[in-house]
Amino acid sequence: MLLIIVCWRAVAQEPLLSSQQWSLIREEVNGVSPYENLRYLTGLHRVPGTAAFAQAAQFIVERARGYGLDDAHTEQFPIDGVRTYGLMRSYLAWSVQSGQLWELRPHHVLIGDAQTDPIRLADYSHTASVETALIDVGAGTSAHDYEGKNVRGKIVLADGLLSRVQELAVVDHGAAGILSDMPNQTTVWSGLDPTLVRWGHLDARQPTGFAFMISRQAAGTLRARLAAHEEIVLRADVKATVGPGSWAVDTATIKGADPSAGQVVFSCHLDHERPGANDDGSGCVTILEAARALNLLIHSGALVRPKRTIRFIWGPEHEGTMAFLATHSDIMNDLRANVHMDMVGGDLFKNKSVMHVTETPWSLPSFVTDVGAVFLRTIQHGATEYAQGGGSPAEAMVETRIAESGTRNEFFADVTPFDEGSDHDDYDSSTIAVPSLYLRDWPDTYIHTDHDSLEQMDATKLRRVAALGAAAGYVYASLDAPQLPLLLPFFTAQSEARLTASFEKAQKWVMDPGMAADVAWYEANNLLVHSLQRERDTLHSLVLFSGGVENSESEGLNALNTQGSAFSLWLARNAKSRGAKAPTSSWANDAGTMRVAVRIAPFGPIQNQNDDALLARLGRERYSKIKLLNGGSGHYVSVLDQRGLYAYEILNFVNGKRSVGEIRDAVSAEYRPIPLELVEDYLESLAEAKIISLN
Ligand SMILES: [Zn+2]
CATH class of the missing domain: 3.40.630.10 (Zn peptidases)
Known part of the structure; x- marks a missing residue:
C-alpha cells in the first residue's frame, strides 16, 4: 500500500x-x-x-x-x-591529586581509582592513608546505625546520604572514611541497573573524611561477605585538599x-x-x-x-x-x-x-x-x-x-x-x-x-x-512593538486555552467531597481568580517586553474577562447544586493574616546548590520545626511531595503588598489548597531568619 x-x-x-x-x-x-x-x-x-x-x-x-x-x-x-x-x-574548592581504594585481604583487588575513573572518589574527599577493616553500618544516617559498633579508624559501608554519614561516622564516631552506594538522585527507574556507580559528594565544610563510590551490586556482595563474618581489610590512599579557591x-x-x-x-x-x-x-x-x-x-x-x-x-x-x-x-x-x-x-x-x-x-x-x-x-x-x-x-x-x-x-x-x-x-x-x-x-x-x-x-x-x-x-x-497586532491575538488564544484548563480543574475542586461545599466554592473560585490574573499578567508581560503603548492588550483582556465571568457563573451553579450558600474562606480574617510580608534579605532564592539560607540562618533544630518543610498536612492535601515548590513560591509571592492570607491564596491556586497555618508558620520562620519582615 x-x-x-x-x-x-x-x-x-x-x-x-x-x-x-x-x-x-x-x-x-x-x-x-x-x-x-x-x-x-x-x-x-x-x-x-x-x-x-x-x-x-x-x-x-x-x-x-x-x-x-x-x-x-x-x-x-x-x-x-x-x-x-x-x-x-x-562554597569551597577542591584540589585532588589521587585517590585509590584496594581490598587487601582476603582478596587483592582494586575497588576504585580516581585517576582513571574520577566518579569513584566522592567530591571533597580529604587526604588520607589507611589500612583498615570495613564495617557495615546500614544507611549510616542515624545514631541507631552505630549502636554496638566500633567504627573508629575503620571504613564504614553505608548507603545513606553521604554528607550525613560523614557527620555521624567520621566526625562524631572517628571512622576513617566511607564506602558508599548511596542512590543519588533517585528516579522511578533507580535500582533497575545495579551496576551503575553513582556520583557522591561529601560536605566540603567538614574538616575530614573521604568516600569511595561503588555500585549497588558490588556493595551488596560486600555486605553479604561481612554478614558471613568475613574480615575485609581495605587500603585507602587519597591526596586531596578542600579550601578557598x-x-x-x-x-x-x-x-x-x-x-x-x-x-x-x-x-x-x-x-x-x-x-x-x-x-x-x-x-x-x-x-x-x-x-x-x-x-x-x-x-x-x-x-x-x-x-x-x-x-x-x-x-x-x-x-x-x-x-x-x-x-x-x-x-x-x-x-x-x-x-x-x-x-x-x-x-x-x-x-x-x-x-x-x-x-x-x-x-x-x-x-x-x-x-x-x-x-x-x-x-x-x-x-x-x-x-x-x-x-x-x-x-x-x-x-x-x-x-x-x-x-x-x-x-x-x-x-x-x-x-x-x-x-x-x-x-x-x-x-x-x-x-x-x-x-x-x-x-x-x-x-x-x-x-x-x-x-x-x-x-x-x-x-x-x-x-x-x-x-x-x-x-x-x-521582539518589538510593531509586531504586537499580530502577536496579541495569538497569545490571547494561548491564555484562553490555559484559563479553560484551570476551569476544568476548578470544576473538580468545587465538587470535591473532601471539602465543605462553601469552602470548595471559595477554593475553586480562588483558582479561577488567580488563573485569570495570571493570564492578564502574561499578556501584559508581552506588551511591556516589546515596548508597546499602554493598554495595547485591552482587547485580549476583555476576551479573557468575558471567559472568566462565564466560568465563574458556572462554578457558582455547581457549588449551589451541592448546597453551598456562599464562598467561604477556610481561614478567618484575623490580625495575623493581614500582616504584609516584605523582603529584606539580599536577592536570590533560599535554596542553592550547596547552600540553604534558611537552614544556615536558623540552625538545624529550629529548621526541623518548620511545619511546611516537615510535610505537615492539612485537611485537603499532603504537601510532602511539593513542599519545595510551595516554599519557593511563598517567598516569591512576598512583594511588600500581599498579606499572609493573600500569599496563602496565591500558592493554593497554583498547587492545591493548603492550610493557612503552614504558610503563616513558614513566613514566620523566614521573618525569624531576617529574610523577610512581617508588618
Ligand atoms: Zn542538571
Whole structure:
C-alpha cells in the first residue's frame, strides 16, 4: 500500500518567525558540533573549583571565541565558604591529586581509582592513608546505625546520604572514611541497573573524611561477605585538599543593535560528575551551538541583528549564576528573558524520557513559555510526520547530514508546569525576575551515574533543541512593538486555552467531597481568580517586553474577562447544586493574616546548590520545626511531595503588598489548597531568619 500524505503545515512557527527565518535557523544548527563538543566535556570530572572544571571552562571559552562570539572570556569568583553572592553563601574548592581504594585481604583487588575513573572518589574527599577493616553500618544516617559498633579508624559501608554519614561516622564516631552506594538522585527507574556507580559528594565544610563510590551490586556482595563474618581489610590512599579557591564562569555575547534594549541570556550548568553527558554537558554544548548558529546568521546578514544583546553564560549550577549576577548588577538589571537548558541531549528512548518546555512559576507570569511551545510543536510535528513515513527530513531535523548520524526518533516533548531544580530557579525568583524558558529531559535513568555518557545522547535531539532554543532566543531578542497586532491575538488564544484548563480543574475542586461545599466554592473560585490574573499578567508581560503603548492588550483582556465571568457563573451553579450558600474562606480574617510580608534579605532564592539560607540562618533544630518543610498536612492535601515548590513560591509571592492570607491564596491556586497555618508558620520562620519582615 502506498500512502501519500499531504502536509498542510497545520503546525508552524508563525506568527513568531517567518518561514524563511525559521528554515535559516533550522538548517544552520546541527547536532554534530554539540555532539563532538560533548565528547570532550564528558572526559572531565567537572566539580566547581577544581582543575578539571577550569579545563572545561577553558574549552568552552575557546570554542566561543572560535565561533566568533563577542567578548568571550572567563571570570573567576572567589569562594571561601563565608563570602556571599546575593543571599547565597559561597562554597569551597577542591584540589585532588589521587585517590585509590584496594581490598587487601582476603582478596587483592582494586575497588576504585580516581585517576582513571574520577566518579569513584566522592567530591571533597580529604587526604588520607589507611589500612583498615570495613564495617557495615546500614544507611549510616542515624545514631541507631552505630549502636554496638566500633567504627573508629575503620571504613564504614553505608548507603545513606553521604554528607550525613560523614557527620555521624567520621566526625562524631572517628571512622576513617566511607564506602558508599548511596542512590543519588533517585528516579522511578533507580535500582533497575545495579551496576551503575553513582556520583557522591561529601560536605566540603567538614574538616575530614573521604568516600569511595561503588555500585549497588558490588556493595551488596560486600555486605553479604561481612554478614558471613568475613574480615575485609581495605587500603585507602587519597591526596586531596578542600579550601578557598574560585568559581570559573564563561560568558560571551552577540551584540544587539540597541545597547539600551536589554539582554537575553542563555544558561546551562557546566559542572557535574564525569561523564555527565546529559546532565548538563548537553545544555552547555547546545547553548554553544545556538550561539554559533545565531552569530553566523546575524553576522552574515541572513538574519537581521536583533535589538537586544544575546548573552551566554557557562558556570557551576546556581553558584555561577548567583556569583555572576551579584558581581554584575548592571547586567542583572539589563536581563529580560532567559533560555535555560539542563539535560537536553538524551536519546529519549534510551533514557526513557520526555523533553519538557517548563512554564514560569505563577509568581512570574510571562509570555516566554508560549514562544518555546510554538517551536516545540513545530519540530514535533515535523518529527512525527517523518517518523510515520510522510514528512521531510528537513522539517524532522534528523541529523544525517554529517558523519555522525542521529536517530529518526519522534520528538517526545510537552509543556509542563514549573518545576524546580536548576538555575532557572534563580532567574525566575522574585528578586531577579527574569522569566525563564527552561528546557529539560525528565526523567533520565542514568542521571548522576557513570552511565550518563555520550552513548545515551542523540545528535538529532541536540539539533532539535539547539534550533528550539536559538529560535526562541532570537524572538526574545528581536521582539518589538510593531509586531504586537499580530502577536496579541495569538497569545490571547494561548491564555484562553490555559484559563479553560484551570476551569476544568476548578470544576473538580468545587465538587470535591473532601471539602465543605462553601469552602470548595471559595477554593475553586480562588483558582479561577488567580488563573485569570495570571493570564492578564502574561499578556501584559508581552506588551511591556516589546515596548508597546499602554493598554495595547485591552482587547485580549476583555476576551479573557468575558471567559472568566462565564466560568465563574458556572462554578457558582455547581457549588449551589451541592448546597453551598456562599464562598467561604477556610481561614478567618484575623490580625495575623493581614500582616504584609516584605523582603529584606539580599536577592536570590533560599535554596542553592550547596547552600540553604534558611537552614544556615536558623540552625538545624529550629529548621526541623518548620511545619511546611516537615510535610505537615492539612485537611485537603499532603504537601510532602511539593513542599519545595510551595516554599519557593511563598517567598516569591512576598512583594511588600500581599498579606499572609493573600500569599496563602496565591500558592493554593497554583498547587492545591493548603492550610493557612503552614504558610503563616513558614513566613514566620523566614521573618525569624531576617529574610523577610512581617508588618
Ligand atoms: Zn542538571
